[in-house]
Amino acid sequence: MRIDTFFTIPEMDPGAVDGATVVVIDVVRATTTIIEALANGARAVYPTDTTEEAVRLAHSMGPEDTLLCGERRGHKVEGFDLGNSPREFTRDVVEGKKLVMSTTNGTRALRAGDEGVRVLPCAFTNLGAVARGIAEEGHVVLLCAGQDDRFSLDDALCAGHLIHRLVEMLDAEPELNDASRAAYAVASARKPTRRFLEVAAGGAAILAIGLGDDLVICTDVDRHDILVEMREKAITRAGA
Template sequence: MASVVNVHFLPNLTSPQQLAGRTVVVIDVLRATTTICTALGNGAAKIIPCLEVEETMNLAANARKLGQAVLLGGERNGLPLPGFDLGNSPAEYGRAMVQGKTIYFSTSNGTKAMMGCVGADHILLAGFVNFSAVARRLMNQSEVDIVCAGTHGLISREDVLLAGAIAGRLRACHDQIECNDSASLAIDAWRSIAGDQISRDSLADELRFSHGGANLVRIGHQSDLMLAADLDRWNFVPCLDQATWTIMKECENG
């Protein structure tokens, strides 16, 4: 049972030293962690997160030379990258496109947040799309840190809301859990919009009010808000294996 839950509204508000030995959840609702869940849910073999565009292209090119079935996915400032097969919209990661493929993946915020968690015991990835699976997975961890990716160094409302949903679920199961102030604020934010439950349409509207959501509307990806708001679409937890730097399904429930 979780006894300590810390939320960090931005990656730079914590450090690898603070996260060492803990179970860490990385959140980038719009859109990296949502897209990663979608890709794995639709049969992608694994995902390799990369920091830089050139690194992503070089790694994928080397894998292709070895005969591996690979795709390049990612974005900068929300827009697809030249030479990449896919952007960062979960709509692009359908089964026909990704099944059995290794995806080399680089985004503006999410992949950087993952890098900042190196040294944690476990690095898990969460979106609203796998919210309950993540919460169940965390029940057996004594110390949990939730790291929000943010948007270009700014706090993202959508990430805070999901952090609050997860932390709130854990505290509802055990009221003696110790939460840092950011976790308490996130729980209050989530409860202010959700109460006991929230519909997909209502959650999508809340995402639209965020800075990240407004950016997606501006670049013509408002439909991604509904995909990101599809609560519990997936019943597994992606885990970043630090030894191989590979994201795969860690567990599936039910």
């Protein structure tokens, strides 16, 4: 297996995902929230690039079973049903619903990985399911959403722990690019804890706006044993 990690979206050439399975990571908080929603019975999540696009798409789907979700700079968009806090996406709120979701970095990363053979949102909360789901692949790209096109420690740490899981599972050593090797080294030294994420840029930003408790879910490794997959712009439970 070849594992190429990209710490920011611009570092990934469009050709880099040809024939690859793309794992998209935005720990704080888009992929954590998407996994939480689908684990709690949401039918599908539709990521959009902009809030305007989210509003149009939700409108076209009809209001009955659709929720409009998203944040800008961490805060819920005015008039939306939900923000991007995984704690909001409980079973009684999301079960059976379609969620249209716009977030700052996560959605862009999901769209950037769109050309891959498979696109799998990943967070600490479904780490084991993703590792098992990609263990047979030949070429895997780990695309970190980053923060405004800059390196983000929480995403790199998640990528590194995913590589550790794969190394434990595989018979042969995977081939790693420079960023994969760095992520692996970081994960050798650090475990995801709330305290660790609080001093990373993404965690510090949501702590500053009073949403620090989100980090409890963001760091809850293997909270859900589900693989989720994006197909034709909708993310659903794989095999569902």
